[in-house]
Amino acid sequence: MSAVWTLIDLLAGRRDPATLDDREWESVISVARAEALAATLAERLADAGVPGEIAALVADLRTAAKVQQNAALWEAEMARRALEPAGVRFVLLKGTAYAAAGLPNAAGRQIGDLDIMVAREDLDRAEAALLAAGWEWVKSDPYDDAYYRQHMHELPPLIHKDRDRMIDVHHTILPLTHRARPDAGAMLADARSCTAPFDRSERDEGFLVLEPGQMAVHCAAHVMADGDLAGGLRNLWDMHCLLENGLAVDADFGLHVLETAAYHRLSAPVCRAIRLSRHLFGTGVPDYDWPIITISFAMTHSDRLFLRALTARDDWGRPTRPLTRLLFYLRAHWLRMPPLMLARHLWVKWRRG
């Protein structure tokens, strides 16, 4: 059993932690670190009675993740203080959103940059407000800047000059050059508030996060329709937790997610994310077999290729299967740009070395 599968089985609860030997533990920890899932695993093992050194490591990882999460929520609060006076309504996305909403996958989840979404017509005001509040451009390269503004789903990344933290300001969930054009306006309109993690006694509305179905669709689009599957296991663990969380209150939450996906024309990536999440982590999304419509989340042949890319790590945490990885790297560019534009982009990038 390779360490990456041991990690998946531990997360899914299919493997008894007591059965791991010392060499398996150190490999699992290395792989989990490489996949940004170490503290997530630690949260899963918190009450598992793991042996001495692993218990100490579990405590280290959990504490570090809590510090990181607190800092991430504080960063969201800083963004709120900059954007609210300018009248810009914003929604938290990804890690910070999971933490603010207290979702099950928030425990131990690594959070890097602050990701927010604003309406496209608010983009200029958001940018001006953030610049006035101490955020600065990371890249000053005119090509990259123009590229972001014309073709991407977000502003070029901004970094705060004092706190040294990045913010990505999105106005939709996929690059503008992508073949799918989800309805960001509907996502913003459906957003709902969650309790504020910091004391704001005067008017406690909390932060906005996406509606649960939209959140799952965004998660799936992010992992399956954008990028080269780097961090894919972590994102699919998010997907698994978001689905389980929805299923706990609505046994047909899977159908709700499918309907939302169909509205945004993202059925293919969302179905694939559900199939892989179910295969990897045993998500309880049921198949449906009605007289006219059958919905099955059984793995397809192409899913197997995704699985190969998602599990391409050896027991030292090193990436393996370079050809599969190259394939997904090329796919990421193919999804993102029409061929002529891709050629021009690669030419500019190559010329600049």
Added chain:
Amino acid sequence: MHSIHLSIGPAHFRVGSDWPQPIDQLAQLYAAYPPPSGPANATVRLFAARPWRRFIRPAVHIGGDFTIPDALPLPLSMGLLAAEMAMNLQMALGWRRHLLLHASAVARDGCALIMSGASGSGKSTLAALLGESGDWRLMGDEFALFDPAGGNALAFPRPVSLKNAAIGEMTARVPAERFGPLLKGTPKGDIRHMVPRPDALAAMHQPATPALILFPRFGAELSVARIAPSELFVRLTEASTNYALLGEVGFTALTRLVTSVPALTVSYPDSASGLELVKQLWAEVAP
């Protein structure tokens, strides 16, 4: 992958290498250390960036659980140095159990003397000399660890990395079997590793109460000056690799350290006078 497990204080490294030589050198250098047990808590890798660079002009890249992009590789002849740097890197970037200070430390009667300062300040040489004097045990020359719960200093007694003139100074008084190979012409000049005395290794899991913090300055006129807690705090945040990452825990631990332990800057022209000065200052604060 060639590999070895090394246990140094609370850290337990799994070191993997594309080449056998660095692993053999580590096995020799760490032969006197207590044998590790249980699973490693940090993974270090020495690797060739391209498969053929394993054989043609072999270049050792350092990596592991935590990596920094664009770190320059070392030639295979300096594989041992690469391994030591890689272990330092894992500690600096990944260790969260304790507050880490870039400092050397020695202990006597359960109390610790911490020496911080830039590379070349003489903190390593002073710690090595004190460690050989017989009264002190060397706790480490790279990182001093502080337990956030109790404030104790913990040992991380990796082999002392002696540089340039300090090599001759120590080879004159320490038996040859406690030295690693001489690494000539490294980015930091000549380097030779010296294994701490057996008693220091045997006591590596014993904590010590911090009693004095010094900022040595080698090659200057003899002088001593007190450092206020506020200045000490700022200096130590700069010397710490994980202060900010620990959040409130780090703040509390550092505040306790700077308010409970006296700190001095000490300048001295040569090692002998530095050693005398340190012993004299210790006698004044020793509990």
